[in-house]
Amino acid sequence: MEEHHQPVDLGKAVLHPLPDERLLVKNIEAAVLRLDRIHPVISGNKWFKLKYHLQQARGSKGIVTFGGAWSNHLVATAFACRQAGLASMGIVRGEMMTKTLEDARDYGMELRFVSRSDYRDYPTPHDYYRVPMGGESPYGVAGASEILQLVDLTAYTHIACAVGTGTMMAGLMKGSLPVIGISSLKIPSGSANIFTGYHFGGYARYSDALISFMNELYQLHQLPTDFVYTAKLLYGVLDLAAKDYFAPVAGY
Numbered sequence: 001m002e003e004h005h006q007p008v009d010l011g012k013a014v015l016h017p018l019p020d021e022r023l024l025v026k027n028i029e030a031a032v033l034r035l036d037r038i039h040p041v042i043s044g045n046k047w048f049k050l051k052y053h054l055q056q057a058r059g060s061k062g063i064v065t066f067g068g069a070w071s072n073h074l075v076a077t078a079f080a081c082r083q084a085g086l087a088s089m090g091i092v093r094g095e096m097m098t099k100t101l102e103d104a105r106d107y108g109m110e111l112r113f114v115s116r117s118d119y120r121d122y123p124t125p126h127d128y129y130r131v132p133m134g135g136e137s138p139y140g141v142a143g144a145s146e147i148l149q150l151v152d153l154t155a156y157t158h159i160a161c162a163v164g165t166g167t168m169m170a171g172l173m174k175g176s177l178p179v180i181g182i183s184s185l186k187i188p189s190g191s192a193n194i195f196t197g198y199h200f201g202g203y204a205r206y207s208d209a210l211i212s213f214m215n216e217l218y219q220l221h222q223l224p225t226d227f228v229y230t231a232k233l234l235y236g237v238l239d240l241a242a243k244d245y246f247a248p249v250a251g252y
């Protein structure tokens with residue numbers, strides 16, 4: 001396994017323009033904030049959501065947190081804990097071993113596989129600080145809200161983000177712009193701003209159409225996406241644009 005000792009570099013979170021024909025015909029300009037570039041392991045929103053949890057965990061033996069077989073949150077937590085000199089324990093729903101979980105284990109995380117019923121109520125081990133799944137808590141939301149500081153919000157009319165636990169979306173909603181969420185889970189949402197029709201079968205599920213869409217985005221815009229979150233996000237945004245969800249801005 002490669003070692004990635006460099007610190008998180010927020011300067012690498014550039015705005016990647018998306019001059020897509022399907023947006024341009026609707027007079028929409030969009031850009032993707034490339035949070036995936038800030039670090040090879042703790043990328044995307046995960047570092048932001050963990051930031052204040054890590055501060056809170058100081059003085060503890062380590063962090064215990066929760067996730068499924070494809071949880072990048074577990075990998076990010078394992079890595080961040082190792083950097084901070086903390087132990088890490090991951091409570092995993094199910095029994096399946098994946099590349100994602102192997103990464104978490106290679107970064108020093110002790111994995112415990114538990115049944116669905118034992119998952120949420122898993123007792124916090126002595127001297128461990130507990131981080132809920134996906135970092136979901138006021139600390140996670142506060143960290144995620146700092147993503148807003150990377151963008152000149154006055155240049156935009158909407159923010160769109162992918163939704164798992166909704167922690168990032170809650171943070172982004174602390175800013176001045178309307179936020180829409182594209183859910184990657186096959187569950188109904190109580191929020192009018194969360195679109196649930198783009199999950200492609202559910203969490204970490206995908207179809208040939210989604211994979212073709214990812215290849216197309218890469219060829220057209222050199223934009224890498226993942227099938228858990230960002231491909232579904234962009235698919236949803238392009239579909240909403242086609243359906244005239246984004247009202248034209250006066251004066252354009």
Ligand SMILES: *Cc1c(COP(=O)(O)O)cnc(C)c1O
Pocket residue numbers: 044045046072073134161162163164165166167168169229230
């Ligand atoms: C982890 C992740 C999400 C999910 O974030 P939540 O705060 O759990 O909703 C969304 N988008 C990307 C790119 C992610 O990596």
